[in-house]
Amino acid sequence: FIQCSTQHPSETQDIVSHVLGVPAHEITVQSLRMGGGFGGKEMQPHGYAAVAAIGATLTGRPVRVRLTRTQDMTMTGKRHGFHSAWTVGYTDEGLLTALDVTLTADGGWSLDLSEPVLARAMCHVDNAYWIPDIAVHGRIAQCHRTSQTAFRGFGGPQGMIVIEDILGRIAQTLGIPAREIRRRNFYSGDQCTPYDMPVRHPDRLDAAWSQVIDHAEVERRETEIEMFNATHPDRRRALAMTPVKFGISFNLTAFNQGGALVLVYKDGSVLINHGGTEMGQGLHTKMMQVAATTLGVPLSTVRLAPTRTDKVPNTSATAASSGSDLNGGAVKDACEQIIDRLRVVAASRLGVPPADVRFSRGIVTALGTDGSLTWEDLVNTAYFQRVQLSASGFYRTEGLHWDASVMQGEPFKYFAYGVAAAEVEVSRFDGSYELRRVDIVHDVGDSLSPLIDLGQIEGGFIQGTGWLTLEDLRWDDGNHDGDRGSGRLTTAGASTYKIPSLSELPPEFHVELLDKAHEEGAVYGSKAVGEPPFMLAFSVREALRQAVAAFGSGGTGGNVVVDLPSPATPEAVYWAVERVRATSADSAAVPS
Structure with a gap:
């Protein structure tokens, strides 16, 4: 009898059964509740449960396995880091025409869930945008780090950040507002994803987008931001909007x-x-x-x-x-x-x-x-x-089919949609920034429990903001004589690894559920809400990009293309500002 903090009791049962060499019916796993999961307890608890089971079998006594906080952070897997290389084609109007992208996932020392994480990343490179010609390549790198595992979004965020970064760059290259570039490229009509799944109800994305613009008074605030930037040489503000289209179901059909x-x-x-x-x-x-x-x-x-x-x-x-x-x-x-x-x-x-x-x-x-x-x-x-x-x-779940060998089919029951608008203010002196206001409209269908769903949207957004702006994993590079600790996590505690707190919350935080969004075929017309809001935080990163660009063009953003790392920590933002200012100074020094 195993009491385990696990998101997957049946798989814990299977692993312990395998390790002990006994049938599954001799193993009972109970999970009363967890103090948070977020994907990290989907695969990695099984080994610790097996260790406890071996101990109990050998001693005939109850055994407890519990890690300290430092052990937990040092030993267990993290969200997969990704390297992305891409080439994109687009028109003078900012319409996407083609994309060739290669995603390389840092799997760590063992495979864990890296294959399905990569598959979902590849299926979400398009996010909410129609790309007529696309090639997506994926590979997993074995590295001397922790065995990376599931985390909220499960590859979706790593895939979607690629296209959001691309569109942010295109907007600054063409001098067209980023929210207009994004809107022009939305899925519409009967268009299909790169893996040949029809995008149903794209009108809901349009409705959420318009609702955010209206209720958040985006156009009025953009005018105020321009006036602020023109009169504050050492601070810049920006407002960005980003959408989410996230597929709901396991990529492995049998799990549904x-x-x-x-x-x-x-x-x-x-x-x-x-x-x-x-x-x-x-x-x-x-x-x-x-x-x-x-x-x-x-x-x-x-x-x-x-x-x-x-x-x-x-x-x-x-x-x-x-x-x-x-x-x-x-x-x-x-x-x-x-x-x-x-x-x-x-x-x-x-x-x-x-x-x-x-x-x-x-x-x-x-x-x-x-x-x-x-x-x-x-x-x-x-x-x-x-x-x-x-x-x-x-x-x-009916209607699913997926051929993993060619990455084609309909792996998802439906798509969850959402739109967020985030306003930030950045200081040029140290790269520090304030998240001033957030407005979200999210599609949860006919909500089973609106208060729970609102909490999930708020929590997911804040967690996504942490991933994109604060949570900077650092690893020992091993470049020391006689050092055998290469690949060891050095940010293994709250003193060195910063997560969002009350000080990072926006003073104004508005969340609305999309009306008239019944999802046929789902329980009481509801839709999933756990992971999709996480990726609404791209709006914060894109707002930081626009604010940084404004330091190099008299406060307007102009045609300055910003290379912004992820996570966009205050240090990273500071150096991005310095690069923009240096580039603008060089441009001003060159005679026309």
Whole structure:
């Protein structure tokens, strides 16, 4: 019996079974909840669970394996670093015509999840933009570092940053506003992705884009920013908008399935089990809401049991933003089986056809009559009629197909869309900057739980901002006589690795959910929300690019092309400003 902080209990079970040489049915893995996951607990907990299992087997006593913070940061994998090399073609109007890009992922010392991470990166190089001719090449480099692993976005951010960086450069080369360049290149109509999947509902991206421009008063603020830059020689402001189009489903089709076990007791109380894991993202709350809605009972009637492999077998990782889709579909299926049985019992009691029975808020009614039953009364009646009050639910995502050998097919159920506008202010003296305001409109379909989704959007955006601006991993280069520590992480604690805090939050942070965005075929019309908001933070990086450019052109941005590293730390921004100012000074010194 293993209690493990894992996003993938079934795979933990498989690994321990393999290591101990015993069948899977002799291993039970439980994950009550995690204090955060973000992908790092999808693959890497399995080895530590196996170590504990070996210890318990050899000693006959309980064994605990727990890492210190420094050990954790030093030993475990990180988000894959990527090197990108590209050639792009575009028209004088800024329309993309062709792209040839090679992505090289730093896999670390072992393969881990590097192959699917790279595959998703390759599938997201286009982001929200139509590129008529495109070639994407991917490879994984084995390096003397930690074994890199899953992290929120799972390759999507590393792929999407390529096209966002390209469009930012094109805009500055042509002297056309970046948000106009981006808008011109959006998918439309019946266009397909480079891997031949139709882009459905691209109009939602247009709607979110227009909503941000309107509600954030973008045009008025751009005028104010121009005036500010013209009168503040040592500080520059900029506002940037970026979109997100993120595919939802596992690239490996077999993982797109979920299971659940729903038990209704004689007193009417309900216990649900499902294969998803809770890591603070609110999945358990959503599953209770799905059960309560489907059964037509108050939320207080439903309790959720810990995720265990002896209750729901062969589950997929809680990853790929698909936890609610897969497990919600399975919970709904199990509850519908129970409702179908109870409907027959209720129809007999109320004297109506089963199709006329309705369940709502713990009361069972029938169309065309004044009769009613309480949920508890109906369940008790069903028990004495020997009607089964439990069900095993299952869900599989339909319509998926993917040929990994040629990278073609429809690997995703749908795309999640979003748009963000970020305004920054940069100081030329030290490259420090302030995130002044953020406005987001995000498509979550018909939200299962709006408060949870708003929290995920806010948290994802801030985490993405940290990745792009603050979180700078540094490694020992090993260039020391007799040093055998090459590849060792040197930023292994909070004193050397900076993550976002309250001081990095914008004073104004506005988040809205896109209206009229029902997603057909998903549980109650909802859409995934875990990963897509992370990439809305590209707006911060692009705003920094525009602000840096403004230091070299009298505050307007002009045709200065900024080479901005990622992460764009204050130091990196400072040196980018210095390069821009030096280039502008050289240009001014050359006679026309």
